[in-house]
Amino acid sequence: MKFSEAWLREWVNPQIDSNALCEQVTMAGLEVDEVEPVAGEFSGVVVGEVLECQQHPDADKLRVTQVNIGASEPVQIVCGAPNCRQGLKVAVATVGAVLPENFKIKKAKLRGQPSNGMLCSAKELALSDDHEGIMELPHDAPVGQDFREYLNLNDQSIDIDLTPNRADCLSIAGIAREVGVLNQLDVAPVEIGEVTQNSNRTLSVSVEAQDECPRYLGRIIENVDLSASTPIWMEEKLRRSGIRSIDPIVDVTNYVMLELGQPLHAFDAEKINGSIHVRMANNGELLTTLDEQEVKLSDNTLVIADDKGPIALAGIFGGLHSGVTKQSKTIFLESAFFAPLAITGRARQYGLHTDASHRYERGVDWQLQEKALQRASALIQQICGGQAGPVTVVENRDKLPKPQPITLRHGRLEKFVGQKFATEQVSEILTRLGLKVEQNDETWTAIAPSYRFDLEIEQDLIEEVARIYGYNEIPNEAPIAHLKMALTPEAKLPLSRLRDILINRDYQEAVTYSFVDPKKQQKLHPQQEAMDLPNPIASDMSQMRLSLWTGLLDTISYNQKRQQPRIRVFETGLRFIPEESEQLKVRQEPMISGAIVGPIADESWNGEHREVDFFDIKGDVEALIAASGCEDEFEFVKAENPALHPGQSAQILRSGKHVGWVGAIHPQLEKTYSLSGRVFMFELLQSALIEGEIPQIEPVSKFPSNRRDLAIVVNNSVNAADLIKCVQKNGTNQLVGVNLFDVYQGKGVPEGKKSIALSLTLQDKTHTLDEAEIVAIVDDIVAALKSEFDASLRD
Incomplete structure (x- = not known):
């Protein structure tokens, strides 16, 4: 909300300077974003x-x-x-x-x-x-x-950032009320002005959507002169509030909206066919808005219509064909109360955002419509002349908001704020705020005024008392509490340990939105249902993520477009899987994900230039697994995932249970995310990594170790991991290490076969192993490999 300080001081003028005024309203919860002079220095x-x-x-x-x-x-x-x-x-x-x-x-x-x-x-x-x-x-x-x-140009425009619950301050009247309460000053009432009713012409109005529009007022004003100029005082007030002057009728409706907080709209009455109907749109109905855009309406949209069809999006935007032009002579002035939920999200649905929708979505004073209509009528007659007809009122009082009594307990107030309050002090603050207050022993029962529709529960009143009393007046006192150390299993790894491992491996941590583009996500997870948001902030942020990959791939694309060839990023956060059995019908799982692309290392004169591959990211995942001390429980199994390259993807299992994926992005997705180069990704459940084992202390052997190398010829289909498992299974306690150090295909190895070289490390804790013992262990291992994989020693 942007406004002129001089305009505000016409309503209430505390004896403080501009800086003190801005500090005061900021500390009251109306944060001042910007203060700028209304004119240049001259x-x-x-x-x-x-x-x-x-x-x-x-x-x-x-x-x-x-x-x-x-x-x-x-x-x-x-x-x-x-x-x-x-x-x-x-x-x-x-x-x-x-x-x-x-x-x-x-x-x-x-x-x-x-x-x-x-x-x-x-x-x-x-x-x-x-x-x-x-x-x-x-x-x-x-x-x-x-x-x-x-022109009173020694003035300033003040721009305040309002929280969504304080829509009552989207007007000069609302801000003046706040300043008056803070300074214990009366606020000058607005002078409505006399409306000369010298016409009997009316327009029939019917409200079919009474839940969405409980009150609708309108008035015909004939013979208006739109060649008249908007008074310079009004133009200036609009300009200093960030609104451009257009014509006298639009300027008056904007002025009253800024002044009182009630949006208004004017139609050319001669272009209205028959009666006014306030109803829900029919699916597929068309409306050309004032900015000459044709929109196709949905049946969840409230419209103002005549006998032929929609002429305006209710509470959002007017229609082009019924709009007021310089040739207009008779106008129909509308002032209505629309329920916030009937307007919320509809402007974004049609790619619009207007001052009217901004106010209606947050709520307007439901008793303000007649006052605003009379104020606008008086100003129009003052500027453009014209004969005003009687006000047409259509309302359903049962559908209008009904303020409920709110009870505030003295003890609860002092406990929450941490400050002692006198009974009279609390009563005085609540009364200054415009509430009807009854005090009984240690409680207050209050009914909020119609413009404070955000006050509903006891905590709201506690906040108001603390706010008006002054947050900076509340003493800073450290809380006293008896704390107990949380019981943390020693085997459980902190998430920070996993982060440190990746950071030490040259990853950068990213934080991306949980809201993602449904089109991109569907290509990553085509067979998985996602959770749609009922009121998304944007069309490309309308689903909850099924994995952290969506955000990481967007991050990589963003950086590549800014000439960053080598990228290594990771993220920890929740994924959201729809599941009916869950309490909120969604399963939230903490995940850790990463993605890499580009050279293995920064360019250097003494280093080899090589692009990252599958084994680089697999090594990063193995480093995370190693931190748990349970490497033997994990295995990588070849499997296919729609998001990953069929030949370069693996499923990660722990004790036979699926816990994650690793692999290269599917080539078809590189264009979707505008990626350059092959991207490799992983994602694991955090719970699979943080559940570790306590290291067991064992004596170090004082005897030398022995190494034996085996070159084994097996079929191409045999995985090296399976060979290593077989060796570990059939080795004795003296087998303390197995390492794969070579894979060979070519001359000397039959076609369809490969040679895998393994090094075995043998050591005993009680004595030095002699040759016979070593040979026996190796022979047992070779025999097991022969039996299980039809392996043979390479000549």
Whole structure:
């Protein structure tokens, strides 16, 4: 919410400066994001009147003017603005004036004609980007008055960031109420103005969707003059609130919305066919909005329609064909209360976001509609004239909000805030906030005003008392508690240990959204159902992730587009698997995932350039597994996953149970994610890694170890891991190590076969092994390999 400080001080004017005011509202929960001057720094600019405007004798695009600036004699100024004319009131930079960016005005000659000043555009005074011509001031602007003083330009625009529950502060009235409460000041009431009702014309209104629209008001105003200009005071207030002036009718509706917080809309009454109907749209109905976009409506959308079809998206945007134009003579002014849930998400559904939808989604005062309609009607008559008809009111009081009493307990308040409060002090704060309060012993029963629709439970009142009392007034006291050490099994690894392992292996930790693009996710997990979000923040963030891969692949793509060839990232977080048996119908599993792409190491003069491969990422996964001390329980089994390359993927099992995947991304997905180079990924359940074993202390053997190498010829289909398992199974206690150090195919090895070289490390704790013992152990292993894999020793 952006607003003018001067406008706020018309309502309530505490005796504090701008900095103190911003600090005060920030500490009250209305965080000030930005404070900026409403105009550039300039001096020496006054209000002037063009007395004469003649064509320059030597330049087609220049005019020679005589301008009254309140001095004893007019000054001659040469001007090139196309809208310069006799009788115009203008902003004049006199000789010696200093404009924004330290631009100084001096006497000059333009094509031989003296020029003693400059007629200014809004851009030259840093008021706006408009430089089409000089500023045109009202006819009653006082000649000779300092221009900054005339428009009160020693003002600031304050932009506050509101939490969604404080929609009551999306207006000057709401912010003034807050400032008044904080400073114990009364707020000046808005002057509605008298509406001259001199027409009997009405428009029939029917509300079919009464749950979504419990109250609808409208009024016909005839013979409005849209050639009239919006008053400069209104234009300025709108500009300082970040809204551009369009025409008097739109400006009035925007002004009242900013002033009171009630969105309004005006239709061209002559373009409405028959009656007004407030109803839900029919599937497939079409509406062309004011920005000339045609939208296809869904049946969950509330619309304003006439007898022929929709003419506006209720509470969001008007329709083009019923919109007010310069040719309009009769308008229908609408003021309604729409239930927040009827508007929430609908603007995003159609790719829109308007000031009206922003307010309706969060809630508006349900008693404000008639007041806002009367205020807008009075302003329209004041600016554009016209004859106002009677107000048409259609409402269902049973469907309107019904504030419920809220009970606040004294003991609960002091316990939550950690501060003692006097009974009278609490009653006074709640009353200042506009609540109807009854105090009984140690409790208060309060009913919130219609504009504070966010107050519903006791905790809301506790927050309000603490907020108005002042968070910075609450003493800083450390809590006193008797703490017990949590019982943490020694065998359980902390997640930080797994993170450290990957960081030490040159990974960078990433944190990505749990919300993902359903199109991308469906290609990663085509056979798995995902959880859709009912109100997503964007269409490409509308599903909960089924794995962490989606975010990591987007991260890699983002970095590759920024010339990062070598990327190693990992993430820890939850995945969300729909499952009816779960309490929330979704199973949330903590996962750890990683992805790598590019060279194995940064480019160096003494290093080999090699791209990462499957075994690099498998080694990283094995490092994580090794931390648990349960390597023997894990195995990698060749398997296929839709997200992974069929020939370079493996399922990870622990004690026969699936716990993760590792492999190269499927080639078809590289285009989906705009990837360059082969990406390798892994993902494991955190629970499979953090459940480890306590290391057991054993004496170190004092006797030497012996190594024996075996070169075994087996079929190509035999996995080396299966061979190693067989060796470990059939080796005796003296077998303390097995290592694969060579795989060979070629000359000397039959076709369809491969040679696998294993080194065996043998050692005993009680004596030095002699040759006969070593030979016996090796022979047993060779025999087992022969029996199970038809293996033979290579010649």
